[in-house]
Amino acid sequence: MSIGKKVRQYRELKNLSQSDLAFGVEVSQSTISSLESDKSIPNVVMLNRIAKVLDVDINDLLQYGNIVQNNSDKAVGNVHSQVTINNHFPENILEVVLSNQEKITHLIDTQNKLIEILLKK
DSSP, rough: HHHHHHHHHHHTTTOHHHHHHHHHHHSSSHHHHHHHHTTTOOOOHHHHHHHHHHHHHHHHHHHHSSSEOOGGGGGGTBOOOOOEEEEOOHHHHHHHHHHHHHHHHHHHHHHHHHHHHHHHH
């Protein structure tokens, strides 16, 4: 089962609308729709936020082998693309990646605030 289908399944079990989940994750409803229809794959930070809102372990969203993302709707001519994500990795690697993603997000936020301050001068 894809990440998108799992997100939809857990969202429906919690009786949340796509808008409710989007609000909790701080993204648009169309982002959740795109994810659930397997048109996009969330980054680790978003996936962690989704897991928290849905009150599930992030690994529950990643279990059961490989995830295949088809991009046939974005194909050019007869060229179709397919990405396979192998999610068989130790749990501590996920924690490190998530920690690094959060640090990067914090640094970008800090950088944006500094730019705003400099532009006001």
